[in-house]
Amino acid sequence: MTRILVTGGAGYVGAVSVEAFLAAGHDVVVLDDLSTGHRSAVPDGARLIVGDYTDRATAAAVFAEESIDAILHCAARSLVGESIEQPARYFGENVGGGIGFLESARTAGVMRFVLSSSAAVYGVPDETPIPEDAPLRPVNPYGESKRSLEAAMAWYGRAYGMRSVSLRYFNVAGATDDIGEDHDPETHLIPAILRSVEAGRTVTIFGGDYPTRDGTNVRDYIHVADLADAHLRAIEATGAIGSTAGDGGGGEGFLVCNLGNGDGFTNLDVLRAAEAIVGRTIPHRIGPRRPGDPPILVASATRAADVLHWRPQRPSLEEMVRSARAWRQAHPGGYAD
Secondary structure (H helix, E strand, O other): OOEEEEEOOOOHHHHHHHHHHHHOOOEEEEEEOOOOOOHHHOOOOOEEEEOOOOOHHHHHHHHHHHOOOEEEEOOOOOOHHHHHHOHHHHHHHHHHHHHHHHHHHHHOOOOEEEEEEEHHHHOOOOOOOEOOOOOOOOOOHHHHHHHHHHHHHHHHHHHHOOEEEEEEEOEEEOOOOOOOOOOOOOOOHHHHHHHHHHHOOOEEEEOOOOOOOOOOOEEOEEEHHHHHHHHHHHHHHHOOOOOOOOEEEEEOOEEEEEEOOOOOEEHHHHHHHHHHHHOOOOOEEEEOOOOOOOOEEOEOOHHHHHHOOOOOOOOOHHHHHHHHHHHHHHOOOOOOO
C-alpha cells in the first residue's frame, strides 16, 4: 500500500483519481483549498486537508504529519483565457508555487511525483498525432506554466534522484457514478453543452474558421476514468527501483507520456454526439475564436502504451457524453457544497 498525496483532489480529475487509488488499495490524503473543488467530491476513505499547496508552511506540515510516499499534483490554475489576461497569477501559482511544492517534497524525502500536465505545452504542433518529442512551443501562459514545471521536474531527477512522470493529456470528459464536472464558470465543451440543453439556451461554439474539416477546433478526448487509471499506473511506475523509465523524454528519472485516444473530434462532432444522447437537435451559434486556442491537438499515446501499459478503455465520444449526462441527471444541482 502506498500513501499518496493528491493536490487538487477535491476537483474533477483529482477526485476521480482519488477514487481509483482507493479502489486499488492505496491510502490517500487530499490537499485542496476548495477554491474550485468541492468538499463532497472527495471520496469516502480519503483524508481531506483544506489548504493551499503553494504555501510552504502548509506543505511542510502535511509532509511532516502524513508520511507521504508519492504525490499526484493536480492542483493548478487551468483556464487558457484567464492565463492570457492574468499571466502573473499563472506563473506565480503554477510555476513558482509548483517548484516550491517540489522543493518541500524533496526536503521531506518524498521522491515520487506525478504531474497532471497538458497538451498545451505543444502550442500549434508541426505534426498530428503529436509525439512526446515534438517541439514545446506554448501559445498561452497556461501551457508555458506547465512546460516550466516539467523542466524543473526533469532537473530534480538529474540532480536529486526524484522519480517523476508528467502526463500530458488532452480534453478530459465523462464521469463516474459518483464524480462529475461541476465548474463555475463552465469552460469545458461537453458539460457546457449539457448545461445549455438543461437551461434551453443556444450553445456557442468558439471559432468556425479553423483549418479543419468543418472549421471548428479538433481535440483528442479522453474519459476521466481512463485518465485516473493512467495516474495510478504512473504512481506505480515511480515506485520502481532507479529511474522511472530511463530517459523518458526529459532526463534521468523523468518520464513524459501523452494520454489520448489518438483520434480527433471537432467541436461540431461533440455537438452531434450530444444530440444523439439527448435525442434532439441542439441549437447552436458560431462565436469568435478564443485567444490561445490551437486549431488541432491530437495525441500519439504509444509511449503510454509501451511504458505504462495504458490504453484507453472508454474511447467512444458517445460514452463520454452519456456518462456526463447520467451524472448530471443524478446530481441536478451539482455538488451540495
